[in-house]
Amino acid sequence: MLDQTDVQTAPGSVGLVQTQYFTFPGPLRLASGKELGPITLAYETYGELNSDRSNAILVEHALSGDAHVAGRHHPDDRKPGWWDMMVGPGKALDTTKYFVICANCIGGCMGSTGPSSINPATGRPYAMSFPVITIQDMVEAETYLLDHLGIEQVLCVIGGSMGGMRTLQWAVSHPERVRLAIPIATTSRHTAQAIAFDEVGRQAIMADPNWNGGDYYGGPRPERGLAIARMIGHITYLSDEAMHRKFGRNLIRDNGLEFGFEEEFQVQSYLRYQGDSFVQRFDANSYLYITKAMDYFDLTQPSGSLKKELSRVRAKFLVISFTSDWLYPTYQSREIVTALRHNNAYVTFAEITTPHGHDAFLLESRQLTSLISNFLSYAVD
């Protein structure tokens, strides 16, 4: 366990950080036509905003992520933020050069307004009365945060998976506010396969008797359902090869096959652990709302043409995919690149060879960090 001075001085670490909160009255007009407000966004920042406010990098988290990107909240936190390997002094998002911002998305459960928040109109949690939100709504809410921080234009928006969707959405919805965009391991629209996996996850939650139509706050939570949803999700984040390397057919105990249904294979125990630890930190209704937002994501709309919809972008792009990602396979990144190139955009595309599947964007990788840091340094005019 580290004491405070260790945390503060650990090389490459941003040290101890605090989540901040920004509330605006709204109401925010949502893609569905409904309105939401007031809205609170939980966010963290690292590094210093420079005098001409030109060094801000907006990090967009994925489905299960949050505003806590780097560093630790308490000296004895077991783990740092979810992208600590990427954010800190001397790292790819170098906090001695850049002002890094990350906010929990609306619909989330890590401090931003979501289904578990109290609806001021009723004094009770929104639960399923929370309006259905989209990726675009998440981005619109973030514009209020940038306004609040006095940032007209960010140097870069970057994110993987759903964070990549939000990165793309930023570049499309607010082209004048984004100089560089780095969507990683993502897609311009959820395919039937991706929607199908999300649907199984949602059904698992809604089939849990504790879910109770979403009205479970103050009572037992639908932990079984959420854990199963997480297990399904986790399979899609890995790859055949990664799972084989990590677990093979290895058993937990050395006494041979047990001819029963208890935990036996290591991969079973791993998935159960992932599921069980997830329910400690995540809200089942948020899982429903956020996966639905991802399913609705389709940048080809309204015209039906991705080329046309991307014609407004002004940012320079670095699009990154991973060879073993089968949730958002490389061809889906290439579709984005094709549409950008068709529009004469500045775009670099790199496919990184890795066995780690979709989750590769969260793992330490020389290829990923050097692409990002060099793009940030040299793609700017």
Add this chain to the structure above:
Amino acid sequence: MPLTEPAAPPLPREEALQRTAPLKGELEYIIELVEPGTRVLDLGCGTGDLLKALQERKKVFPQGVDIDEEAIQVCVSKGLPVYHGDLDEGLADFGDQALDYVILTNVIQVLHRPDFLMREAARVGRRVIVSFPNFAHWSARLQLALLGRMPRTKRLPYEWYDSPNIHLTTIRDFQDLLRREKLGIHRSVFLRSTRDGRFVPVRLWPNLLAEQAIFMVSRD
């Protein structure tokens, strides 16, 4: 601080050729052909030396395509927009005449269908600049004629069985292809190397005396 350029690991044979630093001077002849302020696509751009020079000296809007992951990394560290993928994929994204120049340096001879790529390049680019080693150079001819062996030269150092150069050609044969594809020649430059490793122009009997040929062609 930017990370340092990744040290490139030894390249597999297939990729080695287009990485071979061109003899001094070859790129100069290509750079000279390019008008300033134009849109340039370099197919098989490797580590982006040509594109970077064109960007700095001719203020072109550069784009590259390469299949090699490390080459892409180096291009990004030079601020060049590059596409990681196959050459023909790299072309399919572009509309007719969307670019001013499509450049292929020492690439056509490693392709499965050079004729297909030439057609595509001429569709996408107003001008296509192609350079390739001339297999009819006298040293190659001598090895085949006198020794009865597959030629190996400075420019073509491989054994027949491990050569990435699966479609070697001569200046005359390439000109035949251009005629068949109805591609007109705007400029041609024929080069031989000197003892000190420079390239100098050849004016007489290029198909016999030139080691390297550069053509600028187009559909019109």
